[in-house]
Amino acid sequence: MSSRDYGVNRFFVRPRVTLLALVLASITLVTVSYKSNGGGISATFQKSLKSITDPIRSTANSVFHPIEDVVSGAFNYSSLKRQNAVLQDQISALRNKESTANRLQSEVQALTSLANIPFAQGLKSISAIVDGYSPSNTQMTMNLDRGSSAGVKVGEPVVAALGLIGRVVSVTHSNSTVLLISDPSSSVGVTLGSSNQVGLAIGIGSYNSIRVELVDPGTPLYVGEPVYTSGLQGGIFPPNLPVGNVAKYSSNLGSLQEQVTITPMVDLAHLQFVKVLDWLPGGGA
Amino acid sequence: MRMRVLRSALVIMTVIVLQHSILNSVQFFGVHLDLPLLLVICGGFSEGREAGAIIGFIVGLLTDGFLLTPFGLSALVYSLIGYIAGQTEKGTFIGPWMINAALASLLSATGELGYEIASRLLGFGQLLHIHLVKVVLVVAITNAILSVFMVPLAKWAFASRELSSRPPVIRR
Structure with a gap:
């Protein structure tokens, strides 16, 4: 076996061939997905995958929700403390505003019905x-x-x-x-x-x-x-x-x-x- | 063999579901953890480059199912990352956790950057914005820490009995 043959054979060892095949498969999928602009086989696969995993994800979400809150709270403790202080301030401010708001509410209702121009009208x-x-x-x-x-x-x-x-x-x-x-x-x-x-x-x-x-x-x-x-x-x-x-x-x-x-x-x-x-x-x- | 496939499927699905449920709300500096990428890296550490590439391809395809970028992009990046992780040669790097953590950190950063570059080449996202720097740093650090748990899990999930009973490779 010549040194050149040895080099070629060495390059085409199984892991490299596998990687090459996977890379080519990935590039093919990317190309197909890109060309079909989010439709085609890839979209069908994505939809099927989401349909399968959505119930699992929703169940996991509801099961993990209490843990999620604890974890989130633990990681954001300082932020929660800050938020708590801000909320306390807001509560006292809101109490002061409540009486004013009641009076203004009737005016607002009248104005809203008069100029009913919500942005999604x-x-x-x-x-x-x-x-x-x-x-x-x-x-x-x-x-x-x-x-x-x-x-x-x-x-x-x-x-x-x-x-x-x-x-x-x-x-x-x-x-x-x-x-x-x-x-x-x-x-x-x-x-x-x-x-x-x-x-x-x-x-x-x-x-x-x-x-x-x-x-x-x-x-x-x-x-x-x-x-x-x-x-x-x-x-x-x-x-x-x-x-x-x-x-x-x-x-x-x-x-x-x-x-x-x-x-x-x-x-x-x-x-x-x-x-x-x-x-x-x-x-x- | 059948048990190995079952264990692999179980761990991969658990990681994907965890990533899309409980880890939704766990963020450091506005950056999510990236468990699927870590699983691919640890799979490569544990089983070598060929298996690493295959694990990367499968995990990448499942990840792509939840993203809007072209289908197959994560599979491409994860296959390469799995292969590179497996270059450390099967078994020889499993043990010194600090080396595993350092390699996991480096490969995680490479994976995030690689994905960003690939998606930018296809016209998605913005390369080198400040958020990317945060993503690379946070994912690299968190994956280094989590690799301590993920390497044994990957060994348990992906290792075949025949191969794991093989004597360790001795390097000269």
Whole structure:
């Protein structure tokens, strides 16, 4: 056997051949999945897997929930103490405000009925409970307890009382997955309140801030300025859903765009109840 | 053989379900633990490069079932990580827990970075943002600590009786 034959034979030892086969299989799966744009065989496998594991996961969630609270409490003890102190302050403040609130409530009710302009006016919605967040560090999604059996469809926007949360990206019979607006792969066409300047809100992997791109330099902005969905961008979201408030902005000399960061209107990290709007991209309901 | 398959399936499914239930709420600096990646690394430590790659592929496929990135991406990264973990040669590194922990930490960081680079190449996520640095550091440290428990578990789950009774490899 020549030294060259020996080298080739040595390269094709079984572990390397196995690795090569697995890598090729993985690349094939990635290519098929990428080409089919989330559909096809891979989507069927994902749906089947979710359908099988959802009941196990839900059972495990309910069984582990008390342990989860203990573990979470243990890991977040200092944060819980801080929260407790803040809550105590809030309780005393709220007690003071309660009497004022009662008087104002009747006025608010009258005003609300007079100017009934909620941001999701006229759209049917499905209420859902947040079943849990994705444990992955690479994506920011959450699971809802409603699926196709309740009428949830892929692409529908999801909102909380204060504004936009994200959109439905995957649906099984009894569950659905929502891609949060804070995910780096999420982009939302937005309008900046006073100037009507449009931009693109792109997640940066943080629950507390979202970057807005494509804002012309010199656009008049102020901190706290509300940002709404534009309804452009091929109509992925309906217009005028509150997205967030401008947290900071700056413009570098010679820069082609304003550096704008917004704080989401909704506390994305602590959601319990949400609404799925019966509205599909393209404007259909 | 049948018992080995059952044990492997049991441990893999338990880790996947744990990751998607109780570990949902366990975060350090906003970063989740990554048990499936640690299982692949410890599987590689325990059973060598070929088995490590196969374990990585299976765990990766199951993980992909819960992600929005292209199906097969985790399988690709985990196969490579399992193979590299198995390069330490079957059995020889099982014992000194500090070496296991250091290797698990290094491979975990490599796995997280590898996944991020691969997903970025396919147009998902953002490379080298500040959150990634936190993810790599936290997963590397937590996996180093958890490897103390995961290595014996992986040995129990994946080791075949015939192979484990084989005399240890002596290196010159």
